[in-house]
Amino acid sequence: MMKRTILVLAGIALATAACSSNVQPDETTAEATEPSTSGATAPTDSTTTLVALPPITSEVDSATMVIVGGTVLTMNPNQPTAEAVAVRGASIVAVGSELDIADFVNDKTQVIDLAGRTLLPGFVDGHVHYFSNSDGTPSYLQAIQDDILSSGVTTVAEMSVTRQGLAELRQLDDDGLLRVRTSVYVGHNTVCGEAVDSWLGEIEPTREWGESLRIGGIKIFNDGGACNVPASSYEKQNGGMGDLYMTADELAAVVSVYDKAGFQVAIHALGDRAIEATLDGLAQVITDGNPLRHRIEHNASVRPDLRSRYDEVGAVAMTFGSFPTCVMTGNDDRFQFTIDAEYQEWEWPWRDLIDQNPNTVFAWHGDYPVFTDSTPIANLAGYVTRVQILPDGTVCEPEPYHAKHAITVEEALAMMTMGSAYALDRETEVGSIEVDKLADFVVLSGNPTKVEPMDLFDLKVEMTVFNGEIVFGDV
Ligand SMILES: [Zn+2]
Structure with missing residues (x-):
């Protein structure tokens, strides 16, 4: 006693x-x-x-x-x-x-x-499209949330949300049924670069600590991807240099308006010509720190001379983890596009970007439903190994010029938790397990910092806790 x-x-x-x-x-x-x-x-x-x-x-x-x-x-x-x-x-x-x-x-x-087993903060996915195909029914919205939570993600940023989509999420939140912390980003233009009928006058960004639903900011497309073609600085094999939606000056003018209104912007830039225009445009707006956390999405094909510019510009840089190695090596015939061989080394050069920009916040986005596996476990394994495993079990090993841009498991975990929490201006709420933060956790079957890199693919999400309650898995 x-x-x-x-x-x-x-x-x-x-x-x-x-x-x-x-x-x-x-x-x-x-x-x-x-x-x-x-x-x-x-x-x-x-x-x-x-x-x-x-x-x-x-x-x-x-x-x-x-x-x-x-x-x-x-x-x-x-x-x-x-x-x-x-x-x-x-x-x-x-x-x-x-x-x-x-x-x-x-x-x-x-x-x-x-x-x-191992407990981590719930993963924060900085850019998703989970709710965009919703039919608005409560059962559909619950099923989407169950999917997200079973992957170990507890906070997301839902991109290009429509007026109807926001109304549905607000209803869900009002009913106490929103079980994934959700920041929404409203579209300035469409994936094809067309203007949208603006309803921005009806909304304001929100920053209430701990709110489940947040109006995070504005999504801007600056080149092709799902619609049209990413904007490159070179002539592509199948012709053309892709589709740039705004020059640096045009983009700066657009972003300034949102910046003055207190909105964060998240700018889609895949090709090197779009990344250059976006860096140049943001450099005109980000002049005294980056208090609104303006972001560049994807940063996919980064020309070597652009790689050291992120620190100078000061934007947050969002990155993918699940590298499409099978597409690069021609083993994935689900997809039609190819990337010209001499420019493949420009794809996702994370090692260079992190090393050359020690003051930039790099963060993770899964971008569900992209063509690779967008779950946190697949992204973590992809960041660290650059290997892709297809649904049929095919394992695609990276070429040396891709393998060299792999990052450490510690770097990847930081980008998937505190990095993406910062990108959502939520790093005082989530992203780490600290006193006074919100109790959002994931339980993994093993410790990612202790297993062999290829064994990262086999980690399982066994439990998810949101707001101090078990929302996936059993005790
Ligand atoms: Zn997206």
Whole structure:
């Protein structure tokens, strides 16, 4: 009995330390009882601890959910790993050792045993089209959300949302049925570059902390892709240089209007000519930091001389993980397009981009339903290996000039959590497991930082937690 009492009280001291460790190192507050104690170290003098601590106030300190028994990859650089997490309602209240978390448990607490599995923040997909084919029925909207949650994603940015689509999402949110944190981006123009009947006067961007539905900003297409052809600087094999929708000056004029109105913009640019025009256009608008987080989507074919320009421009850069290696190597006959051999090295040169732009935020987007597997697991494996595995099991190995642009699993995980949370201006809400952030988690069958790269493809999403509640999988 005595031993248990000491353990419980020590747990409070550690929990306090864990809370204070959430504060930036240079902002350590006076409330921290033992600022030098890391969350993982038990005090050596239990007697002193007994005398010094206040009595247990279990109603205040209890958690609605604790998660123990495995590895926590927090994605918080100040505390990269932990053993356990405590949640109260929708919020994370402690991150630390199992000892830290023990005192948060009362008889009402839901205790989840990871049984050796790995907990991460829910993935944040910075650009999707999940809701765009919705028929608006509640059952369809629920099925879409179940799909998203079963992939381990808890926050998305839904691009090119229509007036009707926004109305449906608002209804879902009002009914308390939105179980995926959703930022919407309204289309400035269509995928073919045509003007849309503007209803922008009816909406304003929202930035309420923790809101489930957010009006994130404006989606602008600056070259072809799903419609028309990406804009390149060279003549393509099958003729033409693709379709650029706006020059740098035209784009700057459009973006300025949105910027002044407080809207973030997300600009689609696939081909190198579009990326150049977009970088040049944004450089005219982003003149004093990038407080609205203006973004460039896809950044697919980046000419070598453009690769070092991202830091200078200051935009957020969105990237794919699931590399279409089979298309590049000609093994995927589901698709008609080819990329001229001499320009294939320009495709998705992430290694160069990250190395040459240390101050740029790179972030992940799955862009469901693109032609590759858009799930987080496939994207993580693609970032790290550049291998593509087709639905029929065909494995396509990358050419050396593609393999060299693979990135590390740590870089990829950061882009898929904190990177994309930043791109949505939600990095104080989600993207890492830290005290006072929202309790959105995913449980993976294994630890992605410990498995062999090719085994990343075999990781399974076993549970998803949104707002402190299990929304996919079983305990
Ligand atoms: Zn898209």
